[in-house]
Amino acid sequence: MLKLHSLALTINEKPLFSDFSLSLKQGEKAVLRGDSGSGKSTLFKAMLGLLSVESGSIIINGITLSDDTVSQVRQQISYLPQAIHPFKEESVFDFIMRPFSYKINRDKAPDSDTFMKNISGTLGQLGVDIGNPKEKATRNLSGGEMQRVALVRALFLSRPILFLDEATSALDPKNIARVVKVIAAIPHITILAISHDSVWEDAGFRVIPFPGGEI
Amino acid sequence: MGGAMDISTKGLLFAAIFLVALLALVWLKGGRKILIKSTVSMIRMTIQLSLVGIYLTWMFKINNPWLNVGWIVVMIGAANLSILNHSGLSKRLFPAIFMALAITLFVVLSWFMVFVFMPENPTDARLLIPIAGMLLGNSMNRTIVTTERFYSSILQNEDTFAVSLAMGATVREAAMPFFRESYRAGLAPVLANYAAMGLVSIPGMMTGAILGGSSPSIAVKYQIVIVVAIFAATEIATLLSILFILSKAFLKNGMPNRDMFT
Structure with a gap:
């Protein structure tokens, strides 16, 4: 499902990591663990085709990442970044719906009423009660609430791979455990997370040291 | 349309006096840098418009x-x-x-x-x-x-x-x-x-x-x-x-x- 072979990445002429390989099977769940600033978030960006790698190959769901396949590769991945910046005046509903306004996702856009119920239901599972998502402005959410709203958006895109970059960094321990439990129970989806929290391995995520050579 | 009222040389001189007084105020309140910038932009504008005036007169004639x-x-x-x-x-x-x-x-x-x-x-x-x-x-x-x-x-x-x-x-x-x-x-x-x-x-x-x-x-x-x-x-x-x-x-x-x- 996800294969990285002998990857090397340099940013601003500074080598970040080299000879990094990784392989994840369909439905496998893993957490990348390494020092801050070692390039874990940058690796996610490289796998999404947002940065060019110096050498090595990235194969996502059988597609080798290149300039010509970048759009196909992105369609395989849902991505939750570390920092989430909603647009001004965006409601929770608009924030979650935004990717469905893109041409490539339009056929997956759910009908509004069912979607509203699903949003509230999934947010409830994650421990968030925001009332009406159409009326709640994203600017009024706390950091932890915003992270969980962004997680719901990533989940609703229903892609075979999910990248989570410090997805629970703004949550208290009780809510971290609750969110990780929900994520770990999602069937079929391959998940690669970045986190320093041991709760991920307790939930069955395989720990991948980064940068750690051949896995 | 009739012809426009021309501005006499004396009139232009008075406009220049007003500008100099204004630049002095700019110098006192804004300092030397702003004075130089303002003066250069005013001179530049005057030269550019004068040249355009000459050029447009010629262009209107040839048409x-x-x-x-x-x-x-x-x-x-x-x-x-x-x-x-x-x-x-x-x-x-x-x-x-x-x-x-x-x-x-x-x-x-x-x-x-x-x-x-x-x-x-x-x-x-x-x-x-x-x-x-x-x-x-x-x-x-x-x-x-x-x-x-x-x-x-x-x-x-x-x-x-x-x-x-x-x-x-x-x-x-x-x-x-x-x-x-x-x-x-x-x-x-x-x-x-x-x-x-x-x-x-x-x-x-x-x-x-x-x-x-x-x-x-x-x-x-x-x-x-x-x-x-x-x-x-x-x-x-x-x-x-x-x-x-x-x-x-x-x-x-x-x-x-x-x-x-x-």
């Missing part, structure tokens, strides 16, 4: 359609350089902006010359050059404000832009929220200016026409038509500039090409 169009092409080139310098875009985007301004002027000038002003000679220098100048000057200012704000907001929020791409957005889709914000911000002062027209400000063109001997009703008609033409030109130029640059200033993976920004 050759090719020469008139050629002069407009030069004006587009100058406006283009100014847009690139002030919006922080690379000179490599010259052809894209040139195309945007040229299409804008062709469409708006053709429409207003053929269907609105309806002169005997649509390429008459006396009408074509000043109107083209007004359209171009306003389009230039608006394009600078919008493109500068548009690209700087994308560069400052590169992560947000990247997340949109990651979720499947095309460059145009990812850029749209940034465009909307910068477009609104650029349009707001323009609309405020239009709203105050006649109440707070008497527009320069209308004042010029009245001073030139026109009746206020004719001057008002011209002013309304010119405002509509300027509004059309600024909107088309802004939209086309951003549209044309979008295909040049981003990499194949959709991320902004930093080489295109200075």
Whole structure:
């Protein structure tokens, strides 16, 4: 499902990591663990085709990442970044719906009423009660609430791979455990997370040291 | 239209005295740097306008359609350089902006010359050059404000832009929220200016026409038509500039090409 072979990445002429390989099977769940600033978030960006790698190959769901396949590769991945910046005046509903306004996702856009119920239901599972998502402005959410709203958006895109970059960094321990439990129970989806929290391995995520050579 | 009231040499001298007094005030309150900047810009403006006065007198006399169009092409080139310098875009985007301004002027000038002003000679220098100048000057200012704000907001929020791409957005889709914000911000002062027209400000063109001997009703008609033409030109130029640059200033993976920004 996800294969990285002998990857090397340099940013601003500074080598970040080299000879990094990784392989994840369909439905496998893993957490990348390494020092801050070692390039874990940058690796996610490289796998999404947002940065060019110096050498090595990235194969996502059988597609080798290149300039010509970048759009196909992105369609395989849902991505939750570390920092989430909603647009001004965006409601929770608009924030979650935004990717469905893109041409490539339009056929997956759910009908509004069912979607509203699903949003509230999934947010409830994650421990968030925001009332009406159409009326709640994203600017009024706390950091932890915003992270969980962004997680719901990533989940609703229903892609075979999910990248989570410090997805629970703004949550208290009780809510971290609750969110990780929900994520770990999602069937079929391959998940690669970045986190320093041991709760991920307790939930069955395989720990991948980064940068750690051949896995 | 009758002839305009001329300004005597004595009158010009008094304007210069007023300017010197004003510059002294600028020096006292703003310091030497601002004094030099203000003086240079005033001298530059006077020299440029004097040269244009000489050149336009000559052009109006010859009134050759090719020469008139050629002069407009030069004006587009100058406006283009100014847009690139002030919006922080690379000179490599010259052809894209040139195309945007040229299409804008062709469409708006053709429409207003053929269907609105309806002169005997649509390429008459006396009408074509000043109107083209007004359209171009306003389009230039608006394009600078919008493109500068548009690209700087994308560069400052590169992560947000990247997340949109990651979720499947095309460059145009990812850029749209940034465009909307910068477009609104650029349009707001323009609309405020239009709203105050006649109440707070008497527009320069209308004042010029009245001073030139026109009746206020004719001057008002011209002013309304010119405002509509300027509004059309600024909107088309802004939209086309951003549209044309979008295909040049981003990499194949959709991320902004930093080489295109200075």
